Amino acid sequence: MAEHLQIQWSLNHTFDLSIAVARSIFSAATHDNIQPLAILACEKFGATLAICLETSRRVETLVVRAPQMKMVNFVKASVGFKEDSATQLCQSLAGTQFLALAASMLETMGPFQASLSLEQMLCRTAADKTLVPTARQLKDLLTVLEPRLGRSGFGDGLHGWHIFLSNSYKNNITYRSTLEDFKSRPSNTGMAQIVDCFRQMSRIGDASYLIFKAQNSIPWLAAFTKWCLGAPPSISLENGTSIINQPESRVSIIVRLQSEVESSKLEILICRNLDSPVDLIIADTVPLTYTGMVGIETYGRWLIQKSNLTTEDDQRVLLQALPHASMQVVSLLRPSGSGGIASYTPPIKYGSSSLAPKCFPEIPAIVRTLKRLLDLEKGVSLPSPEAGLLVSDLPLVGMVLRDLKTKCCCSKCNGHRIQDESVHLRGLCIVDKWKMNLARFAAEALALSLFEHSESLLVDANAYQPENNSFEIAVYSILWKGLETGCTINDILRYATTRVGQSKDVLQDISENQWVMSCCKGQAVYPALLASEDIYQTGYLRLSWAYGKLQYGDEYFSRVCGVSSSNTTGREIPSLVAGATRNLCPDYTFTWQVAPKDTHLQVSLVVLSSNEAMTTLLVCHPFLILEGLASALVVGNCHHGEHCGLDAADRFCTYLDPINLHNDQGFYVGQEAEGTAIERIRIVPVVGNARQRMAALSSPLLYPLTSSNGYGCVLNQHACLQCSLDVCRMNEVSVLIC
Structure with missing residues (x-):
């Protein structure tokens, strides 16, 4: 890679615009309704990028081995990918390397911000800047590529680094204070500078070593280094404490704990041979919004991290409580249509409650989803839930609640008011917070269990969560009050489709009883009942899904309404x-x-x-x-x-x-x-x-x-x-x- 990496890219008119090349490029551009110049320029720009062979092969496999188009008969449309811009770019190593860079950017900042950063990169390396596509043209191309590249795995790697670094030396008070700053990334200009630094490292005779000094953006820097160069960086604290040591790595990250440098600043030191001075680059960092998709296992670890349930004792409680919590919700939740009685449904006369159809699948299917969220090894079994046993009756749950109550300073737990009376008013009772976290985990598992054949399903780690979600509130009420509680199927479907990246327009369609099918971030979702035309008594809200874009005739759609x-x-x-x-x-x-x-x-x-x-x-x-x-x-x-x-x-x-x-x-x-x-x-x-x-x-x-x-x-x-x-x-x- 080092011998052939270019400093600049250019369009060779005698070759690049030949009939054969132009025909395939114009065909892909017409298919995706984008500018041919954007495809051609980005492919040539890819020859200047330092992307390791492992990442290039991963992206190539993702594009070349895309599944066949799947027909969804009741909407007379198909889901999948045809010969498009990604296929065209993947025909060359340079195009594949560009796709790899685009994947990391799309899972970090979305198409708009990615296009602004990419425009800077293209301008920095263009031999003829008059042929650089506009940011709007680049955004159109990236928007087309996003459904495919969401499965690249960069998002899983980024979240994995965040979880690993958050758990490393978490008892170090100074280090722990920087954890909230981890959710950031370099600015658009800073990202272009880092790409340029990696380019220098990958060329013979240029930079030999790279050092990042930062107080934040550490997970992103580690994930991007591994993604581009194929090897993780060495990471240490400013005081010399090693977090991860990689002797053969040519990149090091030093975590600043306390410094006169602004916390949002990123220092990049480019080290060459011994006789050459060190180049220093100062870049900015900005808040990071995760826009990518991750697997269910990664999403489960992310939920555990966000809920602060990371200790071994917490894991034991989750293993014991979640199967019982799921059964309790399935037994006591009373879903209804938006026109029905959502608050409460009296017991059914003349027969058992089994006459009411169950919206969720059988308990074994829910337990399988729980095992994936908890990332349990194959062969590890969860305890079988017992009918009639409430979560609050479980011994480990009771032990945790008693312990938390002794530590909580709110008036409800200790019977007296603390100096800051707003603590409880802000809902910061640690007992209630722990209960809510367990209820949220159970709600997530139930929602994801609705998806059939979810082995390759991707979840939006930054799922939009409406305030006062009725489904989560119902789950909380069932778990900690033990009462039958109602919510509408609209609430359940909104919650489930949000998890897999469906847009706010789709959520609005569901709220207004208009939704039939939707396709966002490369995943099409629709009720299994409509496709099979089989009325289920158990699991009637099961959702079928397919990987790809929804195509009807020659047009693509993201929403299907009734x-x-x-x-x-x-x-x-x-x-x-x-x-x-x-x-x-x-x-x-x-x-x-x-x-x-x-x-x-x-x-x-x-x-x-x-x-x-x-x-x-x-x-x-x-x-x-x-x-x-x-x-x-x-x-x-x-x-x-x-x-x-x-x-x-x-x-x-x-x-x-x-x-x-x-x-x-x-x-x-x-x-x-x-x-x-x-x-x-x-x-x-x-x-x-x-x-x-x-x-x-x-x-x-x-x-x-x-x-x-x-x-x-x-x-x-x-x-x-x-x-x-x-x-x-x-x-x-x-x-x-x-």
């Missing part, structure tokens, strides 16, 4: 209910309809007539399917069998066309049984057709009918008609979907 409408009254069907359940609407056609809009894709489940014109009768909103299921009771099996019919006709129920379930005019016809004031149960007879059942669940008219128990309908899976009607009557539910 739409609904109903203007047609359904037909009359036999009102006499007798015999077994059946499908009285077999001739309706149900299909997914997709339409591109200016800012998003629009999708709906459409009901078409059976005539030749295929008239649209009903447009169903996909998100409302989840809302309807959250507010439903699901009757699974009974000892009679699903084909067992009624012994006699039931005059207190009537059949209802699924279209009328969405239409006021048709829905309320024949509401009460003839000659009585007893409300009829309306049966939607769509046996054996998954899409018809999903369309029925999406009816917004179910919410005004929500019973005092908080349920809008009963969904019969495999039980007989009589048992399903009994569940309706005992729970005061007036709609039965068969």
Whole structure:
């Protein structure tokens, strides 16, 4: 690398603009809607970079071995990567080296700041500065590259260094005071200077040794050195105490503890041969916002670090408490649709609480996620949670809480007020803080357990966390009060999708019941129920995901939203209910309809007539399917069998066309049984057709009918008609979907 590293880059008009090269570059630029000059200039700039072979190979493998495009049938779109700018750049070593630098910058500062820094680097090394792309053009290129390069692993390395350095000599009071400053990075100019220093080190006859002196930015400097040069630096405190010793490394980092130099200043010393003077460069540092993605294991270590649960005793408590905490939340959380009763749902009559569908997967799936968050070795098992056992009853938890209470100075714990009365008012009771940290860890595990096949799922380490998140509050209430608590599925989905890097626009879509699918930071997320068309009684909020960008036709989208409408009254069907359940609407056609809009894709489940014109009768909103299921009771099996019919006709129920379930005019016809004031149960007879059942669940008219128990309908899976009607009557539910 040292022999061929260039000082400057330039565009050779006799070669670089030849037809063959120009054709591939223009094809990639057209595909990504960016300037060809940006691709060409960045590729040539890559020849000036000091990037080790290990990192280059990692990035090349990431681009070349990208997974095949995955088709998501219900939105008629695909997720993945095609021949794009990253593929074009990866065709040369210089382009691959640029991608490696771009990956580290994107995971550190995002496309905008990265483009400003990159523009400085290009100007420093350009032979002809008139051919340097603008910062805006570079930002467009980096934005296109970000979904691919988010899996480079630089973010995992950066967080690993932060955790390692925070745990090193953490009992040293002076050293510990600098830990808060660790979350910073060199300024854009400083980053360009460091790249230039590495370039000098990698050329024969130039710099032979590099020393960084800093009070902050230490994790970033260590991670960037390892990323570019292939070997970690030696790190020591200013007083000579060694943190990590690398005798063969040509880079050293000295952690300033107390210095007359401003804490935000970074000193870079370039050492050459013995007879040459040392060059000194002063650079600035700025606050660092982690914008990259990390694996679940790294995210778990990061959570432990942020929660200050790093001791061996803390680890023992987490191992004992988290499985029980998860079971306790799954048992006592009462999710509902946004139109249902979110605060509390009374116990279900006529049967056990198993009739209410569970939004989270089975406990073994949650435990697998916990093991990854705790980064447990294979073969290490977590204790099996016991039903009915509360977290506060666990011996290790009780021991920790008693110990913390003796150390806490707030009035609640010690029964007297300290001089600073604002301590408790600011919520700084260390007992409450520890409880909140455990509840947050349990909430994180439950949210991540929703994602299917999460082995390669990436998590946003800087996930946006709204204030007063209802899901976290509900988890806290369940763990430390032991009471049934409600929250909406919107709160759960917002929390889960935030973890995997979905944008604030997506969170707004979820809050407004518009969300169907989203794709941000190279990960597309959508409800598994919509893709499989299989209604789950356990884990109905499970989320499928795919790596790549969402493509519909020739366009890319980051959001898919739903739409609904109903203007047609359904037909009359036999009102006499007798015999077994059946499908009285077999001739309706149900299909997914997709339409591109200016800012998003629009999708709906459409009901078409059976005539030749295929008239649209009903447009169903996909998100409302989840809302309807959250507010439903699901009757699974009974000892009679699903084909067992009624012994006699039931005059207190009537059949209802699924279209009328969405239409006021048709829905309320024949509401009460003839000659009585007893409300009829309306049966939607769509046996054996998954899409018809999903369309029925999406009816917004179910919410005004929500019973005092908080349920809008009963969904019969495999039980007989009589048992399903009994569940309706005992729970005061007036709609039965068969």
